[in-house]
Amino acid sequence: MDATTLTAFADLMSDDLTIPVGTDIDTPANLGQFLARARAVDDDRELLAVAAAVLRLRNVADYSVAATCAAIERVGLPARKHVRSGAAILSELGAAPAVAYRAARLGQAIVDENLVSVIRGLRDGAVSAEQSDAVASGVGHVTGRVELPDDDRRKIVNSLMVQTSPARVREKARAWAIKLAPVEPVDGVVPVAERDDLNEMTLNRTDDGRVAVTIDFDIVAAEELSAALDPLTRPVPEPDGSADRRSAKRRRADAMAQVIRTYLSHSERPESGGVLPHVTLSVPAAVVMNGQVLDSVVGQTISIPIAAAGDDTAEDDTAVPWLGFGGPISPRTAELIMCEASVALALLDEHGVPLNVGREKRLFTPGIRKALVLRDRGCAFPGCGLPPSWCDGHHVDHWEHGGVTSLDNGVLLCRRHHTVIHHGGWEVFIGRDRQPWFVPPADPDHPKRRREPIRSNARRTLTSLPGAA
Template identity: 40%
Template structure:
């Protein structure tokens, strides 16, 4: 398979540099159709490989917390995109060979395959395998005419075509299946922008959407006749106010031994002179005015920094890495330090590199931030961790994974 894919890769590479401008219009359209069909066929191969790797447990054996996380790191995908591929690969492997074949033949797209799979699953639950097979045939035929959105709408009444005697009674089952899909597909993604802002994307289920609207709608009204904010800006400010109100309740669960909080690093002398910018523990930069405004409603938590910005003095030593020492660890690692992991600091434990029970000290140069999965993995595998010359964690993989045992770092949390 690897040799065949290499040949296909060479053929595609040759097409990349081919002069498309020289093709007559009919050949240009034919080439577009062929390229699109090839993309779907390759998608079918990709799904087969993903399913096999997932079934063997390869991602977890290599230290990933899940197959989705491993795919994100390996293929540079978003986590939701990786999960959708795994779900579809599993569905096509466990009972939908007709859909897989249609994808492999280039007759349907990857998104159409997801729609047909979801619909076929609903039909099988309500009308049995024979009706589901008929539904797949009908939907694959319709896929030549309709995009995924229209195909999903048509699929809500597919039983009218394949099992009309139970179509009406199955309508409720279809609604229930849609609710389950909404629960499965719910997600929220926080993407940092290069200028320090944060982009929110995601899909909320109906209940959560109702909760969000109930929370922010009362705060989105214009503050007066001179309020020039757009509706989107008012919703943004309402969400910020909801977060402030929530933090003030004091009822949020602890985060790594500390109560819920935001931590800002700045220089005290320059802050007093209204000159100093600041950085959140997530790495986002704040203007001097924002830092001073937040400092009016916060406790000052001092941290002494060296010339390279490394925290040097954050409190007395003790067995548990909490309080000032944990804040310094968060400032350094900014999340789980294991290569490829994107878990934020609030989800992480502080791990002694040289264990406390074996004489290790509770200090910044003997600590590393790890999420629960990678904390357990490090204790029960042949991975090792140490601090590099610049004071940041480096992880050495076992020889079976990398015979050269080249140290690896986590690049998801680096801001420079």
């Protein structure tokens, strides 16, 4: 079957499996119309048969995609198309990245003699691509830790094939690896727990734009990670003195984020506070923040005709700020990032053309930061007090809204409480005493109750009077 025949076959399948627009579904001319008019009880057996057949067809198609990807790699097509791999070609043809990379892995499994039964099941349509990929990865997990003879390898493959889901396959593979690992390592062989060549880390973007991270570390790297996280995972009392409401998982995640920020910010920087750009923030000119547009040079508005995001006159009514790796973010989060000048800001016009790129913005000079450290002595949020080296410099009146860079417009905040100020309803202001004061969010049960200002952490008292930290 050549490409022309295959295209004609795909057209035929499309015509039979879907309903043409404007067709009367009461006349069951094809499978699509049958599915549209299927009735409870009467068509139950037929629906089950159709579901099984369609799933088998999908599995066979996935095998064909994997085989095609393997052929693309074998003939060197990616190099001639100036892309990195066969998976990249599939992605450019419309496949989701996860699907493309899975097809590439299965394409490699097709030529592996030890995975013949897995690939045969996929080719016959009895096993899904997800299950086949999990089995192949599971076998790799075991063989990476234990030397296996062919008979044991086939036994493991067969045991993984009968699991009910990819998650169960992965669990079974880990169980095999633990069972077969020698109790006492052979002389000259590094124990599995100490092998850094088995270290793995995955970052998977979720549907809502978050990133799920999994880490498999050797014992030494894990010890170093634990040592880095330990002092940052301690509970921090809430402003009212109550226990930290964060779960252990939340505290650990906050600590990991702080370690990353510190590494990026403190690379070859003096303790007084010079920072290097570590976040690239792209801001379309159509994004208006509180009536003003960010200027990457002097923090003032720019005098060009623009349209607010969502305006009918805008070129793109979904124009939002973007991070280099993370993708779209809200203007409020962009404000949070802009507070600590460790960003390389790129201001884009409505067509995505850079207006100004790569200008480093060092908002708080070393001298001002030293003054902030002397005054705030760490995170100023009531009840926190994390050391200054873990803190951002926050502009009380935002820089992009015309706020100046000065001691009387700055406050030190750890990233957790910096986020609370931007997203949690808390407010901060510099009082007549030239000290930061914090205002808690409104009480939803008593919206008219006065929001009593609270002193900064460095000025905590032992009094129970209102407003004491």
